[in-house]
Amino acid sequence: MVFIWNTWKRFEYNFLYFCPMRIDILTILPQLLESPFSDSILKRAQTKGLVEVHIHDLRSYSTNKHKKVDDYAFGGGAGMVMTIQPIADCIDELKSEREYDEIMYMTPDGEVWDQPTANSLSMGENFILLCGHYKGIDERIREKYITKEVSIGDYVLSGGELAAAVVADSLIRLIPGVLNDETSALTDSFQDNLLAPPVYTRPANYEGMEVPKVLLSGNFKEIEKWRSEKALERTKTRRPDILKD
Numbered sequence: 001m002v003f004i005w006n007t008w009k010r011f012e013y014n015f016l017y018f019c020p021m022r023i024d025i026l027t028i029l030p031q032l033l034e035s036p037f038s039d040s041i042l043k044r045a046q047t048k049g050l051v052e053v054h055i056h057d058l059r060s061y062s063t064n065k066h067k068k069v070d071d072y073a074f075g076g077g078a079g080m081v082m083t084i085q086p087i088a089d090c091i092d093e094l095k096s097e098r099e100y101d102e103i104m105y106m107t108p109d110g111e112v113w114d115q116p117t118a119n120s121l122s123m124g125e126n127f128i129l130l131c132g133h134y135k136g137i138d139e140r141i142r143e144k145y146i147t148k149e150v151s152i153g154d155y156v157l158s159g160g161e162l163a164a165a166v167v168a169d170s171l172i173r174l175i176p177g178v179l180n181d182e183t184s185a186l187t188d189s190f191q192d193n194l195l196a197p198p199v200y201t202r203p204a205n206y207e208g209m210e211v212p213k214v215l216l217s218g219n220f221k222e223i224e225k226w227r228s229e230k231a232l233e234r235t236k237t238r239r240p241d242i243l244k245d
């Protein structure tokens with residue numbers, strides 16, 4: 001319900017005062033983020049003017065003569081820490097140009113990203129996604145600038161770029177007009193706390209494995225009923241934790 005309400009509000013909002021979503025990604029490895037945004041749905045969303053994705057190379061903000069963006073950790077220990085200056089300068093510049101709904105830091109110790117979070121943030125307009133590296137960023141950046149710390153799961157990646165691409169993708173596909181079939185985001189897994197039901201395409205018979213008859217029946221009421229039952233069955237067996245009362 002929340003998702004449908006958000007989608008409606010965004011439609012209403014876009015219709016009255018259209019303004020594309022803007023995502024600024026701050027990284028020391030901009031080339032890692034080129035390909036996810038230059039193909040398929042994410043590319044089309046930008047071409048249609050529904051979203052702007054700006055990738056900022058933190059190294060270009062460094063005032064260090066060697067363009068360094070990291071330094072040793074106070075107190076010793078292995079691993080470098082990303083320094084304050086390039087990150088703070090980049091965020092200050094962006095914040096002087098517009099207001100941001102959230103300034104998110106991609107980190108394994110953040111809140112785990114999920115569909116309800118994506119749904120509620122998809123109503124927002126401007127987001128900054130900061131990608132960490134090495135041992136992470138100086139804690140004072142987190143204290144001063146970060147409004148949301150985001151993890152995409154309980155495992156450690158080499159950097160925040162892939163996490164930022166995941167978060168951006170899940171937000172962008174919720175913008176009305178991004179998906180060809182407007183209802184397809186509604187039937188995604190996790191919307192309404194259910195996994196999606198199984199899907200089939202031709203051939204109807206693959207090595208003796210037949211497509212469930214009801215899907216070939218043309219009876220849409222029965223098909224919907226079957227899909228709901230399968231979604232519930234699948235959720236109960238695979239992800240009972242997401243089922244609400």
Ligand code: ADE
Nearest residue numbers: 106107108151152157163
């Ligand atoms: N950076 C490294 N690991 C990460 C994770 N699991 N989620 C978000 N950012 C990360």
